[in-house]
Amino acid sequence: MKRYLDRNRRLADYIYNDMDPEERLVIEEEILNDPEFSETHQLNRQVKDYLQAKIQLEEMKSDPQLEDAEQLADMAFDVVSNDKVEQKIIPIGKRKRIRNTTFAAAIAATVAIVISVGIIPSSIDQDRLFDRYYEPIEASDFSQRGESNELYGEIARGINFYTDGDYSQSIDQFSSLASDPALGSEVQFFTALSHLGLGQYQHAQSILVSVLDGDIRYQAETLWYLSLCCLKTGELEKANAFLGQLEIYDGMYKQDAQTLRKKLRRFK
Structure with missing residues (x-):
């Protein structure tokens, strides 16, 4: 378990450019030689892009000069407004379910990454770092x-x-x-x-x-x-x-x- 957490922390540092050149070479070699780790890396890259886009849209929503931004953000992230509730059932095949489950797991892992290292440097604070590194002792x-x-x-x-x-x-x-x-x-x-x-x-x-x-x-x-x-x-x-x-x-x-x-x- 500790090795898994350590690997994810290193992956977070790699994705958010918080590694020395020597450390980057080591983890790039791991990504190249480990298909499972490579897939985890790709999924986390996708989630990072998703979260960056979401943050940008949330910033647009808070800008009073952008009147249509909130509607745009809601459309982009499937937020249903209170006055227009419509449920739609979409069949999902087995393969897609597996992919969605994997992607959801990647989102969960990357949320922890974002909380700890942040997408925007100014959003990082000591509380978030504490939450990342604090674990009750075994x-x-x-x-x-x-x-x-x-x-x-x-x-x-x-x-x-x-x-x-x-x-x-x-x-x-x-x-x-x-x-x-x-x-x-x-x-x-x-x-x-x-x-x-x-x-x-x-x-x-x-x-x-x-x-x-x-x-x-x-x-x-x-x-x-x-x-x-x-x-x-x-x-x-x-x-x-x-x-x-x-x-x-x-x-x-x-x-x-x-x-x-x-x-x-x-x-x-």
Whole structure:
């Protein structure tokens, strides 16, 4: 799943000209040698053209000097006006259904691309970048380090609340374990992520700073989520600094950090 998301992000960067020449050569080779990836690329190109046209028409609709623009936009995108409702049934063959399903999937994927990188540079903001890069952590990758099975179970219960999206319950569960110094890293880390899930970015940020200062086990993960907190709160220089510290770590955080830092340059 992570590889799929990474590939789509790279494809988005390629389509929207946000790649170094060396990176472009690599992905062009992939497109050339992988028929499925090549089709995905073509579909996303079509969707980009569609969305560009739609944005232009929406801009026309908002221009008071273009009296017929709204009608033109509605006709182009099959918007039925309230005073002229007419239903028409069009039979669709099996092959066309498959194609439409594939195209719909491409639209869904490209909408995520447009939200994150934008067709028009001025439409990009840190909120959209945050929405693109923020994902709850896959807690199954963590080994909980309790002194006993009972403590292990308590930590696991809090993590399960987190993975289920029940962030308030997760915070309550971990608050009951906060006094145990042996569990400090796990408790603080997942408490911070739960606050982040609730949209309490500054609170999450302050806890993550404590994790960063106190334990080396979760350094990469903490730096990543700290950078996202700063991105969301508009502290772009801090976000860039935390992302820069991820350069020494191998893996997905390093790659995502490099890409996100490039995008932060647009705000300077």
